[in-house]
Amino acid sequence: MTPAERQTHLLKTAARTAKMITMILDPQELLQRTVDVICDEFKFYYAGVFLLNVTGQYAVLRAGRGESGAAMIAEGHKLLVGGNSMIGSCVQNRQARIALDVGAEAVRFENPHLPNTRSEMALPLIVGDEVIGALTVQSEQEAAFLDDDISALQTMADQLAIAIHNSNLHRRNQDLIRQTERRTRLLEAANVVGREVTSILALDELLPGTVNIICEAYGFYYAGVFLLDDKGDYAVLRAGYGEAGKAMLAEGYRLKVGPGSMIGAAISFGEARIALDVEEERVHFKNPHLPHTRSEMALPLIFGHRVLGAVTVQSVEERAFSQDDITTLLTMAEHLAVAISNAYTLESLKEAHAELLRTKVFEALTTATTEAIHWIGNKTLPISMTVARLREEIAEGKVDLASLGEDLDMIAESADQITQVKEQLIGAVREQRPRPVLLADAIEAAVHQRGLSADLLSMQIDPSAAYAVADSTQLVRALGNLLQNSGEAGAKSVRVVATPSEERGMLRLLIVDDGMGMPAETLEKAWSPFFSTRGHQGLGLPASLHVISQAQGRITLNSEMGKGSKVEIHLPLARVSEDGFSSNGVASVLLVDDNDEWAAAFSALLEGAGVKVTRQTALDGLPAADLVLVDEHCSAVGVDAALAALDQAGLTAKTVVLTAALNPERVTRYLRSGVRDVQPKPYTAAEIAALLQ
Amino acid sequence: MTTVLLVDDERLVLRSLEKTLLRAGFDVLTALDCKSGREVFAQNKGQVDIAILDLNMPGFDGLPKAGAGLDLLVDLKQQQASLPVVILTAYDEVNKARDAVSGGASAFFVKGREQGLVELIQKILGGQG
Numbered sequence: 001m002t003p004a005e006r007q008t009h010l011l012k013t014a015a016r017t018a019k020m021i022t023m024i025l026d027p028q029e030l031l032q033r034t035v036d037v038i039c040d041e042f043k044f045y046y047a048g049v050f051l052l053n054v055t056g057q058y059a060v061l062r063a064g065r066g067e068s069g070a071a072m073i074a075e076g077h078k079l080l081v082g083g084n085s086m087i088g089s090c091v092q093n094r095q096a097r098i099a100l101d102v103g104a105e106a107v108r109f110e111n112p113h114l115p116n117t118r119s120e121m122a123l124p125l126i127v128g129d130e131v132i133g134a135l136t137v138q139s140e141q142e143a144a145f146l147d148d149d150i151s152a153l154q155t156m157a158d159q160l161a162i163a164i165h166n167s168n169l170h171r172r173n174q175d176l177i178r179q180t181e182r183r184t185r186l187l188e189a190a191n192v193v194g195r196e197v198t199s200i201l202a203l204d205e206l207l208p209g210t211v212n213i214i215c216e217a218y219g220f221y222y223a224g225v226f227l228l229d230d231k232g233d234y235a236v237l238r239a240g241y242g243e244a245g246k247a248m249l250a251e252g253y254r255l256k257v258g259p260g261s262m263i264g265a266a267i268s269f270g271e272a273r274i275a276l277d278v279e280e281e282r283v284h285f286k287n288p289h290l291p292h293t294r295s296e297m298a299l300p301l302i303f304g305h306r307v308l309g310a311v312t313v314q315s316v317e318e319r320a321f322s323q324d325d326i327t328t329l330l331t332m333a334e335h336l337a338v339a340i341s342n343a344y345t346l347e348s349l350k351e352a353h354a355e356l357l358r359t360k361v362f363e364a365l366t367t368a369t370t371e372a373i374h375w376i377g378n379k380t381l382p383i384s385m386t387v388a389r390l391r392e393e394i395a396e397g398k399v400d401l402a403s404l405g406e407d408l409d410m411i412a413e414s415a416d417q418i419t420q421v422k423e424q425l426i427g428a429v430r431e432q433r434p435r436p437v438l439l440a441d442a443i444e445a446a447v448h449q450r451g452l453s454a455d456l457l458s459m460q461i462d463p464s465a466a467y468a469v470a471d472s473t474q475l476v477r478a479l480g481n482l483l484q485n486s487g488e489a490g491a492k493s494v495r496v497v498a499t500p501s502e503e504r505g506m507l508r509l510l511i512v513d514d515g516m517g518m519p520a521e522t523l524e525k526a527w528s529p530f531f532s533t534r535g536h537q538g539l540g541l542p543a544s545l546h547v548i549s550q551a552q553g554r555i556t557l558n559s560e561m562g563k564g565s566k567v568e569i570h571l572p573l574a575r576v577s578e579d580g581f582s583s584n585g586v587a588s589v590l591l592v593d594d595n596d597e598w599a600a601a602f603s604a605l606l607e608g609a610g611v612k613v614t615r616q617t618a619l620d621g622l623p624a625a626d627l628v629l630v631d632e633h634c635s636a637v638g639v640d641a642a643l644a645a646l647d648q649a650g651l652t653a654k655t656v657v658l659t660a661a662l663n664p665e666r667v668t669r670y671l672r673s674g675v676r677d678v679q680p681k682p683y684t685a686a687e688i689a690a691l692l693q
Numbered sequence: 694m695t696t697v698l699l700v701d702d703e704r705l706v707l708r709s710l711e712k713t714l715l716r717a718g719f720d721v722l723t724a725l726d727c728k729s730g731r732e733v734f735a736q737n738k739g740q741v742d743i744a745i746l747d748l749n750m751p752g753f754d755g756l757p758k759a760g761a762g763l764d765l766l767v768d769l770k771q772q773q774a775s776l777p778v779v780i781l782t783a784y785d786e787v788n789k790a791r792d793a794v795s796g797g798a799s800a801f802f803v804k805g806r807e808q809g810l811v812e813l814i815q816k817i818l819g820g821q822g
Contacts, residue, residue, distance in 0.1 A: 370784065373783050373784060374783040375783075376783070377782075377783025377784075381705075381706050381709065381710075381804045382705040382706055385709045385710060385713050386709045388713075389709075389712060389716055392716070393716070406708075406712075407709075410705050410708060413705060414705055519756055522756070522757060
C-alpha cells in the first residue's frame with residue numbers, strides 16, 4: 001500500500017468508525033466496538049479505552065481488545081492520573097503520547113498482559129475543556145505509528161469522546177425518563193388512593209388496599225397503617241403488607257404513642273419521621289418481622305387537628321425515599337386521613353341509626369302490643385260478661401228468650417271478630433305463588449269478595465301496566481283490605497289508576513278515595529297491628545303491607561282529614577306473551593262471566609286457538625259445550641245460582657269454577673256440588689293451555 | 694233507682710255492660726263517645742249517680758284519642774264535682790290509673806276482670822251514702 005493509499009484508507013476508516021460510534025448509545029458497547037474496530041481496521045496489536053473515575057484520580061480501563069483486555073478489566077486495571085504511565089501522563093497533560101519504541105519510553109509501564117508491545121500511542125479523550133479519559137493503541141512493530149496514523153486516530157478519539165459524552169447524556173436522559181415515569185406511577189397510585197377515599201368507606205377494605213398500593217406502586221418492602229386506640233395510648237396495626245403484615249395483625253401488633261418508636265413519635269408529635277438509614281435513627285424500633293428494613297418513613301394521619309394514626313413505609317435500601325416519594329406519600333396520607341375520618345363518621349352514623357331503629361322497633365312493638373291488649377280486652381269483654389250474666393239467669397231460672405237471642409248474637413259476633421284475626425294472620429304466613437295477575441281482575445274480585453258496590457269504583461289501567469307479578473289470592477286479599485277501608489271511611493268514589501312506574505320493571509297502582517280521611521296521629525299508627533278506629537281487628541293495613549312486601553313491592557298511605565286517602569302501591573310488572581297454544585281437542589267453551597276485561601282477554605286467546613267461545617250471564621238456555629267455565633266473582637250472576645242452572649242443564653261434570661282468590665272452604669263447597677274442578681283464573685296463554693288439558 | 698252513665702265506643706262492650714247493669718237493677722244511660730256522653734249527662738242533669746267511662750274512645754271532636762275518657766271525666770266533674778266516676782280500660786297500667794285518680798276518678802277498672810263491676814259500683818255508691 002502506497003503512503004497515499006494508506007492515508008486514504010485511514011481517513012475512510014476513521015470516518016466509518018466515527019459514523020458507527022455516533023450511532024451507539026449503550027456506553028459499554030460503544031467502547032468495546034471502538035477498540036475492536038481500531039484493531040481490525042488498522043491491524044494494531046491492542047487498543048483500550050480508559051475513563052476517569054468519579055474523583056478524577058484514576059483512569060480506569062473500561063474496554064480492552066481481546067483476552068488481554070478482558071483479563072485486565074477483570075483485575076480492575078487502573079492507572080494513576082499524572083503517574084508514570086503513558087495514559088496517566090496523557091490525561092494529566094491533555095496531550096497525545098507516542099512511544100515508537102517502548103523500550104526508550106521512560107514513563108511506559110511494563111504490562112505483563114501485553115508482552116509484545118513495541119509501539120504505543122496514548123490519545124486523550126477531550127470534550128470541550130474536560131478530559132474524560134484516554135485511548136491506548138499498541139503495536140507489535142517498533143516505530144509503528146506514522147504522523148498520518150496519529151492524526152487519523154486522534155480524530156477518532158475526538159469522535160469517541162463526543163460519543164461517550166452523548167452516551168452519558170443519553171443515560172442521564174434515560175434516568176430522568178425513568179424518574180418521570182416513576183413519579184407518574186406514584187401520582188397514579190396516590191390518585192387511586194384518593195379515588196378509593198371517596199368510594200370505600202369500610203376501613204377493613206380501604207386500609208389493606210392502601211398498603212398494597214403503596215408497596216406495589218413504589219416497590220417498597222413493607223407498608224402498614226396504624227390507628228389510635230380509644231384511649232389514644234397505643235397505635236394499633238390495622239393493615240400490614242404481605243406475610244409480615246399478616247403475622248403482626250395476628251398477634252395484635254401495637255406501639256405505644258411516644259418517642260419509643262417512629263410510629264409512636266410521628267403520632268405523638270404530629271410530624272412525619274424519616275430514617276434513611278434506620279440504624280442511625282434513635283427512635284426506630286427493631287422489628288423482628290421486618291429484618292431487612294434499611295429505610296423507614298412514618299407519616300401521621302391527621303384530619304383537622306386530630307391525629308388518627310400513622311402510616312409506616314419501609315424499604316430494604318438505604319436512603320430509599322426520594323423527594324417525589326415523600327411528597328406523594330404525604331398527599332396519600334392526607335387522603336387516607338380524610339377517608340378514615342369519613343369511615344369513623346359513618347360508623348357513628350350507623351350506630352346512631354341502629355339505636356334509632358331499636359327505639360323505633362321498640363315503639364312499634366309497644367304500640368302493637370298496646371293495641372292488641374286493647375283489642376283483646378274489648379272483644380272478650382262482651383263474651384265473658386254475657387256468659388257470667390247468662391249463668392246467673394240460668395241459676396235463677398229467669399232466662400228471657402229474647403234477651404238470650406241477643407246475648408248469643410253478641411257472643412257470636414265477638415267470636416267472629418276474633419276468628420277474622422286468625423284469617424288475617426294465616427294470610428300473612430301462607431305460601432306465596434307469584435305469577436302474572438291481571439290487575440283489573442284482581443280488583444274486581446276484591447270488590448266482589450268484600451261485598452262492595454261496583455258503582456263505587458272507577459278503574460283506569462294503562463295497558464302497559466295491566467299485569468303485576470304477585471300471588472293472586474294474596475293480592476286480592478290485600479286489595480280487598482284497602483278497598484274495604486275506603487268503603488268504611490264513607491267514600492262515595494274510589495279511583496284506581498295503574499301506570500308503569502318510573503322505576504324500571506315496576507308498575508304503580510293508586511287507590512284514591514274521597515272518604516273521611518284520617519288525622520296525622522291516626523296515620524302514624526295505621527300500620528300497627530290491632531290499631532283500628534272502627535272497632536274491627538285492625539289487621540287490614542298491616543296484612544296488606546305484608547302481602548305487597550312479599551311480592552317484592554312497596555306500599556305507602558297518605559291521608560288528609562275530611563279529604564280522603566291515597567294508597568300508592570309499587571309492584572313488579574309482568575310481561576305477558578300472546579304466544580299461541582293448542583286447544584287440546586276442546587272445540588267449544590261456555591264462559592259464565594261478566595263482559596269484563598279478563599273475559600275479553602281470555603276469550604280472545606281461546607278464539608285465537610280455534611276454540612268457539614260463548615260468554616253469557618243469562619242462566620236460561622245454556623248451550624252445550626266441551627268445557628264450561630264459571631267465574632266465581634261474576635257480579636251479574638252468583639256462583640251458586642250459576643252452578644244450580646248448570647246442574648239443571650246437565651253440565652256440572654264439564655264445569656270448572658275459576659277464581660282469582662282460592663279459599664279452601666269455598667273450593668270444598670264447589671267440589672261437593674259435583675263440578676269437575678276449581679282452578680285459579682288463568683292469566684297467560686300457558687295457564688290457559690294447562691287449563692284446557 | 695240508681696242511674697249509671699255508661700260511655701264506650703265499642704258497641705258490643707256497651708251493650709253487654711248495659712245488660713249486666715240493667716239486670717243488677719240499675720238504670721243505664723249510654724253513649725258512644727265523649728261528645729254524646731256529655732250531652733246525655735246534660736240532658737239528665739242531676740239524675741246520674743255514677744259514670745263508667747272507657748279510657749280510649751273518640752274525643753269531643755269525634756276523633757279517636759288515647760285517654761279521651763279522662764277528658765270526659767274532667768268535664769263531668771266540672772259539672773258535678775261529687776259525681777263518682779269509674780274509668781274502664783283494657784290497659785292494666787299504673788300510670789294511667791294514677792292519671793285517672795288525679796283526675797278525680799273513684800276507681801280504675803280493667804276489662805277482663807269486669808265480673809266484680811256491679812259490686813264495685815255498689816261499694817262506691819254505698820260508701821258515699
